[in-house]
Amino acid sequence: xxxxxxxxxxxxxxxxxxxxxxxxxxxxxxxxxxxxxxxxxxxxxxxxxxxxxxxxxxxxxxxxxxxxxxxxxxxxxxxxxxxxxxxxxxxxxxxxxxxxxxxxxxxxxxxxxxxxxxxxxxxxxxxxxxxxxxxxxxxxxxxxxxxxxxxxxxxxxxxxxxxxxxxxxxxxxxxxxxxxxxxxxxxxxxxxxxxxxxxxxxxxxxxxxxxxxxxxxxxxxxxxxxxxxxxxxxxxxxxxxxxxxxxxxxxxxxxxxxxxxxxxxxxxxxxxxxxxxxxxxxxxxxxxxxxxxxxxxxxxxxxxxxxxxxxxxxxxxxxxxxxxxxxxxxxxxxxxxxxxxxxxxxxxxxxxxxxxxxxxxxxxxxxxxxxxxxxxxxxxxxxxxxxxxxxxxxxxxxxxxxxxxxxxxxxxxxxxxxxxxxxxxxxxxxxxxxxxxxxxxxxxxxxxxxxxxxxxxxxxxxxxxxxxxxxxxxxxxxxxxxxxxxxxxxxxxxxxxxxxxxxxxxxxxxxxxxxxxxxxxxxxxxxxxxxxxxxxxxxxxxxxxxxxxxxxxxxxxxxxxxxxxxxxxxxxxxxxxxxxxxxxxxxxxxxxxxxxxxxxxxxxxxxxxxxxxxxxxxxxxxxxxxxxxxx
Amino acid sequence: xxxxxxxxxxxxxxxxxxxxxxxxxxxxxxxxxxxxxxxxxxxxxxxxxxxxxxxxxxxxxxxxxxxxxxxxxxxxxxxxxxxxxxxxxxxxxxxxxxxxxxxxxxxxxxxxxxxxxxxxxxxxxxxxxxxxxxxxxxxxxxxxxxxxxxxxxxxxxxxxxxxxx
Numbered sequence: 001x002x003x004x005x006x007x008x009x010x011x012x013x014x015x016x017x018x019x020x021x022x023x024x025x026x027x028x029x030x031x032x033x034x035x036x037x038x039x040x041x042x043x044x045x046x047x048x049x050x051x052x053x054x055x056x057x058x059x060x061x062x063x064x065x066x067x068x069x070x071x072x073x074x075x076x077x078x079x080x081x082x083x084x085x086x087x088x089x090x091x092x093x094x095x096x097x098x099x100x101x102x103x104x105x106x107x108x109x110x111x112x113x114x115x116x117x118x119x120x121x122x123x124x125x126x127x128x129x130x131x132x133x134x135x136x137x138x139x140x141x142x143x144x145x146x147x148x149x150x151x152x153x154x155x156x157x158x159x160x161x162x163x164x165x166x167x168x169x170x171x172x173x174x175x176x177x178x179x180x181x182x183x184x185x186x187x188x189x190x191x192x193x194x195x196x197x198x199x200x201x202x203x204x205x206x207x208x209x210x211x212x213x214x215x216x217x218x219x220x221x222x223x224x225x226x227x228x229x230x231x232x233x234x235x236x237x238x239x240x241x242x243x244x245x246x247x248x249x250x251x252x253x254x255x256x257x258x259x260x261x262x263x264x265x266x267x268x269x270x271x272x273x274x275x276x277x278x279x280x281x282x283x284x285x286x287x288x289x290x291x292x293x294x295x296x297x298x299x300x301x302x303x304x305x306x307x308x309x310x311x312x313x314x315x316x317x318x319x320x321x322x323x324x325x326x327x328x329x330x331x332x333x334x335x336x337x338x339x340x341x342x343x344x345x346x347x348x349x350x351x352x353x354x355x356x357x358x359x360x361x362x363x364x365x366x367x368x369x370x371x372x373x374x375x376x377x378x379x380x381x382x383x384x385x386x387x388x389x390x391x392x393x394x395x396x397x398x399x400x401x402x403x404x405x406x407x408x409x410x411x412x413x414x415x416x417x418x419x420x421x422x423x424x425x426x427x428x429x430x431x432x433x434x435x436x437x438x439x440x441x442x443x444x445x446x447x448x449x450x451x452x453x454x455x456x457x458x459x460x461x462x463x464x465x466x467x468x469x470x471x472x473x474x475x476x477x478x479x480x481x482x483x484x485x486x487x488x489x490x491x492x493x494x495x496x497x498x499x500x501x502x503x504x505x506x507x508x509x510x511x512x513x514x515x516x517x518x519x520x521x522x523x524x525x526x527x528x529x530x531x532x533x534x535x536x537x538x539x540x541x542x543x544x545x546x547x548x549x550x551x552x553x554x555x556x557x558x559x560x561x562x563x564x565x566x567x568x569x570x571x572x573x574x575x576x577x578x579x580x581x582x583x584x585x586x587x588x589x590x591x592x593x594x595x596x597x598x599x600x601x602x603x604x605x606x607x608x609x610x611x612x613x614x615x616x617x618x619x620x621x622x623x624x625x626x627x628x629x630x631x
Numbered sequence: 632x633x634x635x636x637x638x639x640x641x642x643x644x645x646x647x648x649x650x651x652x653x654x655x656x657x658x659x660x661x662x663x664x665x666x667x668x669x670x671x672x673x674x675x676x677x678x679x680x681x682x683x684x685x686x687x688x689x690x691x692x693x694x695x696x697x698x699x700x701x702x703x704x705x706x707x708x709x710x711x712x713x714x715x716x717x718x719x720x721x722x723x724x725x726x727x728x729x730x731x732x733x734x735x736x737x738x739x740x741x742x743x744x745x746x747x748x749x750x751x752x753x754x755x756x757x758x759x760x761x762x763x764x765x766x767x768x769x770x771x772x773x774x775x776x777x778x779x780x781x782x783x784x785x786x787x788x789x790x791x792x793x794x795x796x
């Protein structure tokens with residue numbers, strides 16, 4: 001009887017409840033419209049809306065689970081309405097909108113709740129477990145520095161550390177990276193450039209990243225602890241949760257790891273507009289510059305030295321006799337026991353420490369990897385080291401302040417120059433170089449022994465003949481000149497490809513250049529001590545030149561740089577090449593000497609004067625240029 | 632021309648399967664967390680391409696929410712943390728243990744629940760017992776060596792709270 005009565009009643013009650021739910025939902029949608037919440041900058045940041053090339057913003061997240069409205073990627077207001085609607089759906093599980101979007105919920109509640117009506121909360125077990133696990137108490141922006149012997153990492157990489165324990169090494173790291181799903185060179189390139197790789201965030205033990213960079217790649221890490229409040233940190237973590245496993249298409253130039261991290265950082269505080277400062281391309285060190293420019297945002301900076309720097313330190317504290325023993329052990333892996341007869345055990349400990357850092361550096365040991373070259377020797381060495389019962393002195397490695405990436409100029413530059421040549425007369429140059437660093441530029445913030453230039457374009461106007469032409473288009477121009485530094489003897493090398501004007505073309509008169517497409521590589525040695533660097537490389541070149549057809553060249557390239565400080569440099573280099581034309585079976589010589597003096601001022605201007613001599617045809621050119629660095 | 636090519640690396644991580652499962656009692660060593668951490672080389676052309684951007688690593692084995700599986704909650708989470716830490720830092724821990732000091736070794740002491748005052752003692756004790764502690768290349772065996780030996784040591788058993796999990 002009771003049941004019979006209660007059934008229609010419960011239907012009635014349900015529809016009442018659903019009605020009031022609907023009313024509440026409509027109330028909040030109407031209120032959100034009235035307050036124009038969708039126009040607020042914070043809302044678009046939470047939705048990861050970013051400027052595209054022509055001034056409109058669209059949502060950056062490409063996974064299907066992020067935008068609730070079908071047009072949510074392009075319409076902030078539609079997404080706002082859809083979000084509120086989903087918040088009033090009856091679903092109460094972990095997969096409900098409220099649990100998937102805690103950041104939106106928090107933000108909307110802060111604007112919409114009033115004394116009469118509130119957006120109801122629910123319990124979200126998964127999210128709570130996660131936030132308790134991550135438990136972020138602070139955020140550190142981490143930069144993995146340029147790596148001397150590997151230009152592919154010259155751009156550096158940025159990622160985050162969530163402070164959640166009493167030791168950085170036991171914290172969590174947050175990384176954004178592309179997930180290449182192909183090993184085919186062509187499709188890899190194509191997919192990379194067109195954004196077909198999916199990028200995703202990952203949360204992983206920070207020490208895994210430290211192992212990867214410090215040990216496996218021997219790169220320094222710079223850590224910038226950010227001055228974020230507990231709430232700002234939580235905001236960011238919530239936004240990270242909202243993106244979750246949604247993919248973000250990874251573009252080489254703009255939507256790369258560093259840019260995406262900035263968009264995440266922007267969600268922490270409405271005052272942050274870091275991502276907006278970049279439009280065309282983002283290089284990771286530039287992101288440090290914008291973050292450092294924000295007043296009081298960087299709390300402190302710490303440094304984690306690479307395995308090479310650790311080895312260098314352990315080696316540098318050896319005296320000459322100890323260094324001799326070091327070499328003996330390295331050359332003949334079997335002198336561990338006898339050493340005790342000759343030296344006090346403190347000395348032996350120092351030598352063993354240098355040897356073990358040497359092995360770990362040379363073998364790039366990280367994680368659970370085993371030494372390939374010296375598996376047994378390493379084991380014996382460490383056991384012998386431990387049995388000495390001598391505690392090692394702490395690593396005292398001074399952070400190289402002058403290499404701090406944010407102290408350097410930005411990665412891109414435009415410039416203009418004037419020059420006068422003996423044969424060609426007056427010329428005006430325009431230069432655009434999107435990335436990154438040249439050896440003949442001041443070194444503050446960059447490595448002194450590596451250069452990477454991509455897509456450098458120089459347009460030249462010669463007044464004598466009113467000619468306007470491409471003087472130079474370097475697809476890439478890389479130099480890696482690590483110093484010989486016993487006991488390490490790294491190879492120096494260079495690689496360059498592109499198109500340039502060859503002024504050896506017809507020997508006299510103006511209009512003397514002809515276009516030359518080339519690829520060139522070389523290897524050799526260099527030496528760097530304090531402010532002086534010298535290098536010599538043998539090199540080979542394959543080219544097609546308008547006048548001479550296909551040519552192969554062999555020769556040498558050498559030079560030196562003098563850096564009185566980090567803001568100026570004098571460099572001089574000499575190129576000597578013997579060229580042989582396959583097409584015409586003739587030979588010619590190139591002997592070209594370039595000198596330049598460059599200095600940097602106002603943190604983004606570089607002035608340069610230069611003089612170059614074509615010793616083969618007695619031509620010369622002197623000139624000056626000015627560059628402006630930007631991102 | 633000798634290019635040093637083992638650099639822009641991809642991260643190969645052998646992960647247990649149960650990050651995906653919701654088995655409430657899949658705890659400890661039974662398939663959660665890191666199995667091994669190995670960084671392997673990359674092709675030269677990938678390096679050239681990655682130059683134009685920054686970095687393409689394959690660390691995607693870790694999702695954002697993978698930490699929410701039951702592998703990593705409560706007290707079991709601490710076991711997991713110990714295992715993951717020793718796996719991720721194994722070669723460094725070998726070296727620093729032999730040296731009797733180091734930052735990674737201190738962090739290891741902290742995941743074993745040791746007070747920071749005990750770090751120095753932990754370092755020299757580890758150096759003393761090096762041969763017994765590192766009798767295996769398997770990080771999990773080494774971890775249990777650590778816990779078993781420390782449990783029976785007067786000072787460390789008092790100073791370190793996470794040896795019995």
